[in-house]
Each structure stands twice: as C-alpha cells, then as structure tokens.
Amino acid sequence: MIFSHDTELTLRAAAVLINTDRVDGEHLADLHALDEYLDSFGWTGRRDHDAAELESVHRLRTRLGGIWEIADDEARAVGQVNALLADTRAAPWLTRHPEMPEWHLHLASVHDPLWQRMGAEFAMALADLIRAGDLRRLKICAAPDCEAVLVDLSRNRSGKFCDTGNCGNRQHVAAYRERRSNK
Ligand SMILES: [Zn+2]
Numbered sequence: 001m002i003f004s005h006d007t008e009l010t011l012r013a014a015a016v017l018i019n020t021d022r023v024d025g026e027h028l029a030d031l032h033a034l035d036e037y038l039d040s041f042g043w044t045g046r047r048d049h050d051a052a053e054l055e056s057v058h059r060l061r062t063r064l065g066g067i068w069e070i071a072d073d074e075a076r077a078v079g080q081v082n083a084l085l086a087d088t089r090a091a092p093w094l095t096r097h098p099e100m101p102e103w104h105l106h107l108a109s110v111h112d113p114l115w116q117r118m119g120a121e122f123a124m125a126l127a128d129l130i131r132a133g134d135l136r137r138l139k140i141c142a143a144p145d146c147e148a149v150l151v152d153l154s155r156n157r158s159g160k161f162c163d164t165g166n167c168g169n170r171q172h173v174a175a176y177r178e179r180r181s182n183k
C-alpha cells in the first residue's frame, strides 16, 4: 500500500464516480443508481434522496473529472483542490467507531449535504496525493476510444488502462495483431 487505506479507497471512489458517465452513457441517472454507488463505497450520513442531491453529485463529478484532466499541471490542480477544500468547508476531526475502530479523520459533519461530505473526502485524498508528489497517478485511460479515468496505485506507476471494461486486454490484442500483420 502506497497511501493510507482511506486515501486509496477514496481515490478509487472518485475514479468510479467520474467514470459513471464516461463509459456507455449515464450510469448515475437516478437516485437508485446513486444509492448503489454510495453503498458500494460505504458512504454514511445524510441522504436527502431528491433531485437536487443527485444534481449536486453530478456537478461534483464534473469538477473532479476536470482535476484528473489537468493532473499534469500541478499548480492548476492545486488551485482546484484548494477551491474544493474551501467550497466543501472541509473541517478535519479525529474519530473512531465500531466499523472503523482505529482513529481516523472525518472531514465534515454527518449532517452536511452529501456532495459537500463527498467533496471534502475527495479533496483531502487528492491533497495527500499532491503532498506525496504523486499527482501523475491520476490518469486518463490510454485506450484510444476510452475517456475513463484511473488512479494508478501501482508501485512503479505503470498503469495505463481503466478497469471499467476490458481496455487493457483489448489493447494487448490490438498490439499483438499489429505485430503479426507487420511481419
Ligand atoms: Zn469513519
């Protein structure tokens, strides 16, 4: 593990969120889909279950995707992560509870709006990445027909393909065919 468990899980959750509208259309179209996403990553706390909440998560998704796209421009990315920390009023405090008995940070009150709590977690995980000089781990899939993002947590930062479909495999097959046809 390169970063703390919290950070890695949160970065993965961010990538999955961003990819919900980058592969085969919109996969976060309704509140049911939002619940499924949130449950799969164990998000707790307030849920309004209304259109405004879904809309706010869509806006957060767009904003996060924007950070991935400028990850090679550290100064700009830092500016956007700082803006996200400020807009979500991230306020770290130490806590522990039965599901997570080790002391860890929570960044917002369970009563804060969903997007704000999610945004604060994402911003803090991105801040960890930036502090480690590892912003380039935020990548866009290298398959030519894929816009999905990935967070490359491999030790040597060699990851190139998203894990939403089969991009890595498809590219290996394509490269293999290419080599064969050039013989
Ligand atoms: Zn906790």
Ligand SMILES: [Zn+2]
Pocket (backbone or CB within 6 Å): 141, 142, 143, 146, 147, 148, 161, 162, 163, 164, 165, 167
């Ligand atoms: Zn891909």
